Amino acid sequence: MPCIKPLEKCDSAIYVYDGSFHGFLCCVYERFYSEVMPVDIVASDDEPITLYAVHTVLTNAEKAERVLASISEKISPEARHLIETVFLSCLKQKELLMLNFLLRGYREGRRILSKLGDPDVAPLLKAQKHLLGESHLLKGFIRFSDYDGSLAATITPKNFILPFIASHFTQRFSNENLLIFDKTHKAALVYQNRRMEIISVDNIEFPPISEEEGRYQAMWKRFYATVSIQARENLRCRMTLMPKRYWENMLEVQDLC
Amino acid sequence: MELMNKLTILTDGAKYDAACTSSGSDRPGSTVAAGICHSFTSDGRCISLLKVLMSNNCIYNCKYCVNSASSDVPRATFTPDELAELTTQFYRRNYIEGLFLSSGVVKNPDHTMELMINALAILRHRHNFWGYIHAKTIPGASSELVHSLGLLVDRLSVNIELPSEKSLTLLAPNKTKDSILAPMQQIKNELAENTHALSKYKNAPTFASAGQATQMIIGATEDTDHRIITLASALYKKYSLKRVFYSAYIPVMENSLLPAVASPPPLLREHRLYQADFLMRQYEFASDEILSEDAPNLNPYLDPKCNWAINNMHFFPIDVNTASMRDLLRVPGIGPTSARRIVVARREGRLGFDELKRIGVVLKRAKYFILTKDSTAGLRLGKDLTARALIDPKIFAFGAEQLSLFDGSPIPKLNKALPHIVETHSISDAVEEAVLCLASNL
Numbered sequence: 001m002p003c004i005k006p007l008e009k010c011d012s013a014i015y016v017y018d019g020s021f022h023g024f025l026c027c028v029y030e031r032f033y034s035e036v037m038p039v040d041i042v043a044s045d046d047e048p049i050t051l052y053a054v055h056t057v058l059t060n061a062e063k064a065e066r067v068l069a070s071i072s073e074k075i076s077p078e079a080r081h082l083i084e085t086v087f088l089s090c091l092k093q094k095e096l097l098m099l100n101f102l103l104r105g106y107r108e109g110r111r112i113l114s115k116l117g118d119p120d121v122a123p124l125l126k127a128q129k130h131l132l133g134e135s136h137l138l139k140g141f142i143r144f145s146d147y148d149g150s151l152a153a154t155i156t157p158k159n160f161i162l163p164f165i166a167s168h169f170t171q172r173f174s175n176e177n178l179l180i181f182d183k184t185h186k187a188a189l190v191y192q193n194r195r196m197e198i199i200s201v202d203n204i205e206f207p208p209i210s211e212e213e214g215r216y217q218a219m220w221k222r223f224y225a226t227v228s229i230q231a232r233e234n235l236r237c238r239m240t241l242m243p244k245r246y247w248e249n250m251l252e253v254q255d256l257c
Numbered sequence: 258m259e260l261m262n263k264l265t266i267l268t269d270g271a272k273y274d275a276a277c278t279s280s281g282s283d284r285p286g287s288t289v290a291a292g293i294c295h296s297f298t299s300d301g302r303c304i305s306l307l308k309v310l311m312s313n314n315c316i317y318n319c320k321y322c323v324n325s326a327s328s329d330v331p332r333a334t335f336t337p338d339e340l341a342e343l344t345t346q347f348y349r350r351n352y353i354e355g356l357f358l359s360s361g362v363v364k365n366p367d368h369t370m371e372l373m374i375n376a377l378a379i380l381r382h383r384h385n386f387w388g389y390i391h392a393k394t395i396p397g398a399s400s401e402l403v404h405s406l407g408l409l410v411d412r413l414s415v416n417i418e419l420p421s422e423k424s425l426t427l428l429a430p431n432k433t434k435d436s437i438l439a440p441m442q443q444i445k446n447e448l449a450e451n452t453h454a455l456s457k458y459k460n461a462p463t464f465a466s467a468g469q470a471t472q473m474i475i476g477a478t479e480d481t482d483h484r485i486i487t488l489a490s491a492l493y494k495k496y497s498l499k500r501v502f503y504s505a506y507i508p509v510m511e512n513s514l515l516p517a518v519a520s521p522p523p524l525l526r527e528h529r530l531y532q533a534d535f536l537m538r539q540y541e542f543a544s545d546e547i548l549s550e551d552a553p554n555l556n557p558y559l560d561p562k563c564n565w566a567i568n569n570m571h572f573f574p575i576d577v578n579t580a581s582m583r584d585l586l587r588v589p590g591i592g593p594t595s596a597r598r599i600v601v602a603r604r605e606g607r608l609g610f611d612e613l614k615r616i617g618v619v620l621k622r623a624k625y626f627i628l629t630k631d632s633t634a635g636l637r638l639g640k641d642l643t644a645r646a647l648i649d650p651k652i653f654a655f656g657a658e659q660l661s662l663f664d665g666s667p668i669p670k671l672n673k674a675l676p677h678i679v680e681t682h683s684i685s686d687a688v689e690e691a692v693l694c695l696a697s698n699l
Contacts, residue, residue, distance in 0.1 A: 116602040117612025140295040140305075144350045151349065173349065219264055219343070220352050226268040227308060228298040231507045231522055237301025241294070252296055 012037045013055035019043030021087050022064035024095055028102055029063045041095035075105035078113055082124055088160040091127035135164040141246050146213050150177040154249050162189045162198050170196050217251055224252035258333060266333040270313040270324045271359055275472050275502040279305040279354035279389040293354050306357035307347055311335055311373050315361030317431040321477050323509040324361045337376035345384045355389030366397035377409040396436040403440050407447055412467040415441045420485045424478035444469045445496045472502035476523035477515055483553035486533050490544035503530045525659035529555040536561055539593055540586045563589045563647045567640055574635035576628040578607050590623030
C-alpha cells in the first residue's frame with residue numbers, strides 16, 4: 001500500500017469496525033485522516049488474535065455519507081454501486097480490496113471501472129458477478145411452504161442476497177405474505193400487507209406442515225423424479241448447474257444430500 | 258383417477274420434449290427476461306416449467322412416440338380445472354416459472370386444442386395466473402384455435418418433429434409437412450401483426466410475446482448434420498423462430514425403422530448441434546461456414562468453433578487489442594461476454610495474457626489464435642498440433658460409445674467410420690485415436 005506520509009511516522013494496524021456499511025466507509029475516511037495505515041480491515045465479530053496493533057474505527061454516519069458521496073463524485077455512480085454490492089458479498093478480505101480499489105479510483109477517476117483486467121478491479125467485479133449469480137440461482141431454487149396461507153422458505157446462501165431478490169418476489173407474489181429466512185446471515189425478508197422489510201433474526205422455528213401442503217410437496221417430488229430421463233443420466237452436469245450446497249433447502253433433492 | 262397418478266402418467270409422456278425455457282418474455286413482476294431454472298433433473302436439464310401433457314390418449318401412430326395409439330402405456334387426461342389448480346399451487350411455492358403444455362391428439366386436433374385452450378383460459382382468467390405459458394399447437398388444428406391459443410400464452414411452438422419430409426412420411430404418417438408449416442407461417446404473421454398493433458395501441462392483446470420455437474428429433478433417421486443445420490438456419494430466417502431445439506432420440510418403441518430399444522441416445526451429437534446452433538444465433542456464423550455438402554457431419558472431437566478455426570488458420574492470429582467485435586467472436590475461447598469486455602478494457606491500455614485471464618477469456622483455447630501485448634508473434638503451432646491441443650475433453654466424459662453414434666445414423670453399420678473407438682478404454686488411447694482421426698480429416 002502506498003504510504004502518503006513519511007515512512008517513520010507511519011504506524012500500521014488492523015482496523016476493526018462494527019461490520020456495517022457505514023462502518024466500512026468510516027474506515028476509508030480513517031485511512032485518509034489518521035496517522036495509522038491499515039494492514040487489514042475486519043469486522044468486530046471476527047476480530048483476529050494478532051501481533052499487529054488494533055485500531056478501532058468508530059462509526060459516524062456523517063463521515064460515512066461524506067465518503068459515499070465522494071465515490072459518486074470523484075469516481076462514478078457505477079463505482080458506488082459496485083462498492084455497495086461487493087460489501088454484501090462473501091469475498092475474502094473484501095474491505096481491504098475495496099479500499100485499494102477506492103484509492104486507485106480517487107487517483108484515476110471513472111476510467112478505473114473500464115480496467116476490467118486490472119488486479120485491483122477484477123476481483124471486485126468477480127465478487128459482484130458471484131453475488132448476482134447466486135441471487136439469480138436462488139430466484140429459482142427457493143422453495144416456499146404454505147403455512148395457513150402465508151409462504152415461508154429458508155435459504156443458506158454464501159452472499160447476503162436478500163436485498164437483491166426482494167423486488168423479484170414481492171412483485172411476483174404481491175398479494176401473498178412472504179417470509180424468507182437467511183440462516184447464514186441470520187436475517188429475514190418479511191413481506192406483509194404489501195410492506196417489505198429485511199430484519200435480523202437469530203432463528204425461526206416453522207410449525208409442522210398441513211396435510212394439503214404435504215400433498216403438493218409429494219406431487220412436486222413425484223414430478224421431479226418422473227421428468228428425468230434415465231437414458232440421459234448425467235449427475236455431474238446436474239451438480240455443476242445446481243451446486244450441492246443448495247440442496248438442503250430444496251424439497252426434491254434434500255433426501256439425496 | 259387420483260391426481261398423483263395422472264401427474265405421473267402425463268409427465269412421463271411429456272418428458273422427451275426438449276424445450277423447457279422460460280426466456281424471452283418480459284412482463285414486469287411476472288417473468289424474468291433471461292428465464293429462471295427452478296431445478297435440474299438428474300440428466301442435467303433445466304426444470305423451469307411444469308412440463309405435462311393435457312392427455313396422452315392419442316389417435317396418431319407416430320412410430321418414435323411413446324404415446325402413440327398402439328403403444329401399451331396407461332392413459333390419462335387432466336380436467337382443465339385440475340391442471341389450472343396444480344399449476345397455480347406449484348407456482349406459488351416457487352417450484353416452477355409456469356406451464357409447458359402439450360398433448361396427444363384426443364379424438365381430433367380441434368378437440369384437443371379446445372381442451373388446452375379451456376384449461377389455459379381458466380388458469381389465466383379465473384386464477385389470474387401471470388406466469389409463463391408455453392404451449393404446443395396440434396398439427397392440423399384450425400387457424401382460429403391457433404389464434405385463440407396464441408392470445409393465452411407467452412410462447413407457441415409447432416414441432417417440426419423430423420429433419421426431412423421423407424423421414425416424416427416414414428415415421429409420422431399422420432402428420433404432413435403442410436400441417437406443420439402452415440401454423441408456423443400463421444404464427445409468424447400474427448406475431449408481426451401483433452407487434453404492429455402493440456406499437457399503435459397500448460392495450461392491444463398480446464399474442465405469444467416470447468415468439469415461437471420448434472423441436473426436432475435427431476438420430477432416429479439418417480438425416481445428416483448438414484441437413485439439420487441448414488433446416489434450422491432456414492427456419493430461423495423464414496419463420497423468425499426464437500429457438501430450434503434438438504432432441505436426441507431415445508428409443509422407446511420397438512420398430513424395424515428405428516434404432517433398437519437398448520441403444521444409447523446420441524447425446525454428444527445433440528451437444529454439437531446445440532453448439533452449432535449457438536454459433537448461428539450468437540456468433541454471426543452462417544450455416545455453410547459450419548458444415549458443407551462435402552463434410553456433412555459435425556466433428557465429434559472438436560467443438561464446431563474450434564473446427565472452423567482449425568480449417569481457417571489463415572484468418573489467425575488476430576490482435577485482441579485492435580480486432581473488431583466480429584473477429585473477436587471467431588476466436589475459440591472468446592464468447593460474446595468476454596469479447597464485449599475486451600472492447601471496453603482495451604481503451605484503457607493494451608491487454609496481455611494476465612488481463613485476458615482476469616477478464617474471463619479461456620486462454621487454454623484462445624492462446625493459439627491471438628496476438629497480445631506480451632505475445633506479438635503468436636503461437637504458431639500449425640494445424641496438427643493446434644488440433645491436438647483443442648480436442649474437447651468433454652467427449653471422454655460422454656463416453657467412447659457416443660463417438661460411434663456420430664455418423665448421422667443410429668444404425669450400427671455406420672460404426673465403420675470410427676471402427677476402433679468403441680474398444681478404446683483409456684483416455685490417452687482415446688486422445689491418440691482422436692488425433693489420428695483428425696489428421697486424416699484435415
